[in-house]
Amino acid sequence: MNHIRNFSIIAHIDHGKSTLADRLIQLCGMVSEREYKDQMLDNMDLERERGITIKSQTICLPYHGQDGQDYELNLVDTPGHVDFSYEVSRALSSCEGALLLIDAAQGIEAQTLANLYLAMENDLVIVPVINKIDLPSAEPDRIAGQIEHDLGLEAAGIQFCSAKTGEGVPELLEAIVKYLPPPKGDPEKALEALIFDASYDPYRGTVISVRIMNGTLKTGDTIIFMSNGATYRVEELGHFRLRREPSARLTAGEVGYVVAGVKTVSDTRPGDTITLKDNPAAAPLPGFREMQQVVFSSLYPVTTDEYEDLGSALEKLKLNDAALVFQKDSSAALGFGFRCGFLGLLHLEVVQERLEREFDISLILTVPSVKYLVHLQNQSVLEVDNPSYFPDPASIARIEEPYIRATIHIPERYMGAVMTLCLERRGENTRYHYPMPGRIEFSCELPLAEVIYDFYDRLKSVTQGYGSFDYELLDYRTSDLVKVDILVNGEQVDALSQLVHRSRARERGLAACERLKEEIPRQMFKIAIQAAIGGTIIARETISALRKDVTAKCYGGDISRKRKLLEKQKAGKKRMKTVGNVDIPQRAFLAVLKSD
Numbered sequence: 001m002n003h004i005r006n007f008s009i010i011a012h013i014d015h016g017k018s019t020l021a022d023r024l025i026q027l028c029g030m031v032s033e034r035e036y037k038d039q040m041l042d043n044m045d046l047e048r049e050r051g052i053t054i055k056s057q058t059i060c061l062p063y064h065g066q067d068g069q070d071y072e073l074n075l076v077d078t079p080g081h082v083d084f085s086y087e088v089s090r091a092l093s094s095c096e097g098a099l100l101l102i103d104a105a106q107g108i109e110a111q112t113l114a115n116l117y118l119a120m121e122n123d124l125v126i127v128p129v130i131n132k133i134d135l136p137s138a139e140p141d142r143i144a145g146q147i148e149h150d151l152g153l154e155a156a157g158i159q160f161c162s163a164k165t166g167e168g169v170p171e172l173l174e175a176i177v178k179y180l181p182p183p184k185g186d187p188e189k190a191l192e193a194l195i196f197d198a199s200y201d202p203y204r205g206t207v208i209s210v211r212i213m214n215g216t217l218k219t220g221d222t223i224i225f226m227s228n229g230a231t232y233r234v235e236e237l238g239h240f241r242l243r244r245e246p247s248a249r250l251t252a253g254e255v256g257y258v259v260a261g262v263k264t265v266s267d268t269r270p271g272d273t274i275t276l277k278d279n280p281a282a283a284p285l286p287g288f289r290e291m292q293q294v295v296f297s298s299l300y301p302v303t304t305d306e307y308e309d310l311g312s313a314l315e316k317l318k319l320n321d322a323a324l325v326f327q328k329d330s331s332a333a334l335g336f337g338f339r340c341g342f343l344g345l346l347h348l349e350v351v352q353e354r355l356e357r358e359f360d361i362s363l364i365l366t367v368p369s370v371k372y373l374v375h376l377q378n379q380s381v382l383e384v385d386n387p388s389y390f391p392d393p394a395s396i397a398r399i400e401e402p403y404i405r406a407t408i409h410i411p412e413r414y415m416g417a418v419m420t421l422c423l424e425r426r427g428e429n430t431r432y433h434y435p436m437p438g439r440i441e442f443s444c445e446l447p448l449a450e451v452i453y454d455f456y457d458r459l460k461s462v463t464q465g466y467g468s469f470d471y472e473l474l475d476y477r478t479s480d481l482v483k484v485d486i487l488v489n490g491e492q493v494d495a496l497s498q499l500v501h502r503s504r505a506r507e508r509g510l511a512a513c514e515r516l517k518e519e520i521p522r523q524m525f526k527i528a529i530q531a532a533i534g535g536t537i538i539a540r541e542t543i544s545a546l547r548k549d550v551t552a553k554c555y556g557g558d559i560s561r562k563r564k565l566l567e568k569q570k571a572g573k574k575r576m577k578t579v580g581n582v583d584i585p586q587r588a589f590l591a592v593l594k595s596d
């Protein structure tokens, strides 16, 4: 076991985690220069474009140390976004150490800290690494000072490198072997294997990533998932190289994979413990909890004949995404669709984009909602995550909504703008301090619903891109909420209803009407757009009718231009939904979410 090191790289987004991982893979001789492909660990297009790691992957690197020993370095990749912090935490608990990667020009950011705290909670040994020392704007000495003073980590252990040029990376490999401890654990004890990830292979089914804490696991063993008692037989197990490499056993301290006839990844739970049926562990490993979906939205196909396709696409996505949950849903305005639960807004966007790109389905999303606890007069409590199912206000005693603690990192000059934004969003208990000169760490308690309402976009815009943001769920608090409905030519569009704090209702209703007015094209008749609470209209906009000769004019001109126009219209049509007699473009549904 002395030759094994299990570690993760933790970093703020864009600080170079994927680049460094690839460089380590290359230096350990896993691939030739020719095979060397940028960012091998991020294998989804979408991830590459957005520069985020959604699905983590693990790789075992063979390393010949300067001491002449052969080592196995298990690099456990972690998702890089706040939506996935529970998954990050589980991945980290399979490791003894972590490289804390910091950009030499940017310094410490919100997710640097959030991830560092997760690593500390899991008792990991931290090796700080300052990356991008090749940049002209790099200030490695200043950042090293920050690490020592603000994070309280020892300066002596700090590594300097450029993942891009490779400078300092051989020294970093030595530091991994030198500073990170080998795993502990007893191969003779009852089996305790931690599930920290799962992915779907079309030929083998679910491939479960495990860290063996104690005991030994062999092919043919009958295993139990301790969270739900499900039993399976191990068909194959082994280590992660660039591909999976089968072996006869996995023992204490090792990281590897298990294939055991598990149908979908959602039958596995990150953080769960696998043990043997014959000789079970006395108790599961600590820290397990069910994944928490906090954002809910209904997905509808733009054309009703794509409903079946949408269903099978969601099934396929779920094979690889344990966090995605969905069930059938229907709407008067939009027909049949699916109500889906997500870990956060980014998770929602990723699912939406994958459905559109990989499955070519045009979607309409309803206004995302959080889960409310509605206490009724008759003492019962309803969980409501869909405004359409909001009960009659007369039957409600009180409503509770989820709150978060937001942590925002900004250069000092944006303090006023960020404070204003947070107060606008019903922020409470604001606090701030200076982790370093010129930088502010600002924190406040906010209703989650106010954060899913375009908060990221606004933060980015008021801080000109310099603000970084992180959050954790706090608790549920009583709030004065009302349901705001949208009517188009007198017909209620159920998919556009939202639950809003009473003090914001008129403003939000008006904003929705204005947005819709911009997005709904003029038609042959006048269109009234209204916002209402119960039967009371609180805002109104009107779209005037189109004059006939305007369309006539469009159809003149040469044939190629005309064809282009028709094609464009057809594409546009694909993204329209008819409510009553009014064509509403898909964009209009999304636009309701945005403020100013």
Ligand code: GDP
Pocket (backbone or CB within 6 Å): 011, 012, 013, 014, 015, 016, 017, 018, 019, 020, 051, 052, 080, 131, 132, 133, 134, 135, 161, 162, 163, 164, 165
């Ligand atoms: P991640 O989000 O942490 O995975 O970051 P990436 O590895 O995707 O890197 C983000 C950007 O920084 C990419 O454009 C990389 O090419 C660049 N980058 C990464 N490491 C270095 C480095 O050492 N020097 C320079 N100049 N750029 C780097």
Ligand code: MG
Pocket (backbone or CB within 6 Å): 017, 018, 019, 042, 051, 052, 053
């Ligand atoms: Mg990356």
